[in-house]
């Protein structure tokens with residue numbers, strides 16, 4: 001039997017320092033040594049969420065980390081999830097269920113109230129696993145947010161867990177970030193910092209050495225490792241979407257995605273971005289939608305305001321033109337709702353109560369209802385002119401859509417209570433909407449949609465395999481570059497290099 005090591009927390013000097021990825025990698029390193037490990041993040045802010053086996057909603061990064069552990073995600077792995085629906089307010093999800101919408105000030109006060117739930121979820125994980133690898137949020141040195149913090153030291157202190165701090169050298173200022181972050185912590189917080197990890201290093205390590213020596217000497221804390229920049233690593237763990245286009249080779253099928261202000265679950269497009277025959281063009285504010293084979297309207301946390309935004313950008317006109325020229329349009333979840341006749345929000349769940357005229361391309365209408373629907377689904381997809389194929393995905397929405405016809409719906413989901421029709425087809429078979437997030441993840445469904453959009457000889461890679469290979473690669477790099485024996489002395493024997 002392995003000795004039990006209670007936990008390790010990864011905090012970062014900044015957002016996007018690489019915490020989620022490092023946690024996923026550490027989880028896989030332990031899991032493949034036979035240790036029962038689970039991920040945990042006390043508080044997450046993201047519009048990318050995942051549906052757990054127990055029917056709740058958590059941040060997607062924790063679902064990826066659970067995959068790295070070889071376990072099913074549960075709501076305890078991310079007990080507080082904030083889903084921003086305006087610049088100052090967010091829906092607060094506690095242990096998988098939406099509690100209420102709060103503004104930033106209200107949430108500050110709520111944090112201490114929710115801390116017991118966070119600690120309860122963490123304790124449950126500790127009961128079931130040998131160890132837990134925890135991810136912080138942002139930086140622990142935000143002195144203005146310190147008082148009510150439950151995401152970084154405000155969790156590490158009451159839960160009494162050791163911490164490592166990771167910094168991204170690629171953005172520069174790494175020594176100031178690490179030294180300064182440590183200096184801004186209290187004495188007891190500093191004492192729980194076991195060391196530093198430098199992430200995304202490229203160059204000659206010998207030139208870095210004097211800096212590492214300086215840092216160790218100045219802080220008395222070890223540098224536990226320097227992780228190289230991992231080019232092309234694809235884990236789907238990022239919360240923020242990057243609209244920056246990288247120069248790409250021209251591929252046969254052009255997909256355009258207008259990026260809404262409150263876009264949700266943009267990870268839906270990962271499978272397309274990895275596809276060898278598809279260019280995905282993410283189009284942001286102020287840019288027109290370029291010529292394409294397929295335009296996909298993504299999910300949205302605030303459908304009516306994003307629909308208004310779409311019109312403000314003139315994208316509605318460009319979609320109409322694209323359809324006139326014979327192009328295809330698809331909508332996922334919020335995007336599907338927008339393609340219908342009406343979107344109503346009588347309770348003001350996503351903004352002011354009211355209703356908005358949809359784009360009118362699908363014969364359905366949606367009303368947002370207080371009870372959110374969270375499901376993981378399997379079934380079949382049949383697009384016009386295509387054979388029926390297997391599809392899988394998940395649903396996260398408040399909207400209830402009427403007008404779906406059981407006979408002509410493109411998606412049929414197998415549920416406990418029989419077959420359930422989902423989605424609609426419209427405008428001479430050129431428009432397709434569905435509630436299913438992750439609809440491209442199954443190669444059969446991805447190929448059928450791309451085929452329908454005009455890609456003749458479709459070769460879709462196996463995304464699950466790509467993800468699994470990437471996590472293995474990450475774990476290999478961590479084993480090679482991190483001093484794991486110093487990190488987990490109890491498991492030193494597992495990390496002895498031969």
Ligand SMILES: NC(=O)CC[C@H](N)C(=O)O
Pocket residue numbers: 264265298299300301302303332333334335350368396397398399400
């Ligand atoms: N994920 C989504 O796109 C959700 C759509 C919409 N906000 C709803 O809840 O119904």
